Amino acid sequence: EVQLVESGGGLIKPGGSLRLSCAASGFTFSNDWMSWVRQAPGKGLEWVGRIKSKTDGGTTDYAAPVKGRFTISRDDSKNTLYLQMNSLKTEDTAVYYCTTEERWNGWGQGTLVTVSS
Amino acid sequence: QAVVTQEPSLTVSPGGTVTLTCGSSTGAVTSGLYPYWFQQKPGQAPRTLIYDTSNKHSWTPARFSGSLLGGKAALTLSGAQPEDEAEYYCFLSYSGARVFGGGTKLTVL
Numbered sequence: 001e002v003q004l005v006e007s008g009g010g011l012i013k014p015g016g017s018l019r020l021s022c023a024a025s026g027f028t029f030s031n032d033w034m035s036w037v038r039q040a041p042g043k044g045l046e047w048v049g050r051i052k053s054k055t056d057g058g059t060t061d062y063a064a065p066v067k068g069r070f071t072i073s074r075d076d077s078k079n080t081l082y083l084q085m086n087s088l089k090t091e092d093t094a095v096y097y098c099t100t101e102e103r104w105n106g107w108g109q110g111t112l113v114t115v116s117s
Numbered sequence: 118q119a120v121v122t123q124e125p126s127l128t129v130s131p132g133g134t135v136t137l138t139c140g141s142s143t144g145a146v147t148s149g150l151y152p153y154w155f156q157q158k159p160g161q162a163p164r165t166l167i168y169d170t171s172n173k174h175s176w177t178p179a180r181f182s183g184s185l186l187g188g189k190a191a192l193t194l195s196g197a198q199p200e201d202e203a204e205y206y207c208f209l210s211y212s213g214a215r216v217f218g219g220g221t222k223l224t225v226l
Contacts, residue, residue, distance in 0.1 A: 044204075044217060045155070045157075045206050045220070047215040047217055050215070064118055103165070103172070104168060105165060105174060107163055108162065109162050
């Protein structure tokens with residue numbers, strides 16, 4: 001069974017940085033493309049970005065609102081996905097979910113990031 | 118960036134049938150945009166119901182089905198149950214990006 005556990009969320013001031021982690025188990029993490037999705041309070045789902053598997057090049061793509069500020073990386077030896085968030089804005093306040101893109105058959109429970117002064 | 122559109126809200130009677138749609142600002146939705154459908158209940162993480170237009174996961178109730186209909190992706194619920202009341206999101210894949218629709222709040226009443 002796919003299990004994804006996000007961590008690293010919290011309260012951060014505008015302009016600050018935060019790194020989220022997503023620990024994966026129950027599947028072959030290194031084979032899967034992985035995505036981050038966020039949901040602002042009371043709002044819909046928003047795709048943040050994706051990283052391909054290393055065998056497929058390990059490249060990343062990002063949504064326009066976060067491009068240049070957020071970086072997705074992975075450590076296949078630790079079965080862990082990361083989201084480095086820099087230059088945070090109040091509009092980045094959201095629950096952040098990690099997911100596997102293999103039929104999107106697993107979602108974590110999310111970690112809340114609050115950007116506020 | 119493409120915009121994906123969904124009905125903001127729909128209501129279905131218990132036991133009834135309802136179709137939710139997912140449109141693209143770039144034109145007709147085709148299987149090449151790999152439509153997905155997700156269900157989200159309050160306070161819970163999303164759950165994937167349908168992938169690649171019409172494929173179901175093992176946990177997807179049989180009463181849900183996905184298709185292409187009139188240039189859009191469609192999610193049809195046949196025989197609605199009270200527990201199907203939720204927010205439903207679609208997304209489409211455009212080259213390197215995935216774009217979610219705004220969601221449809223489905224009420225079973």
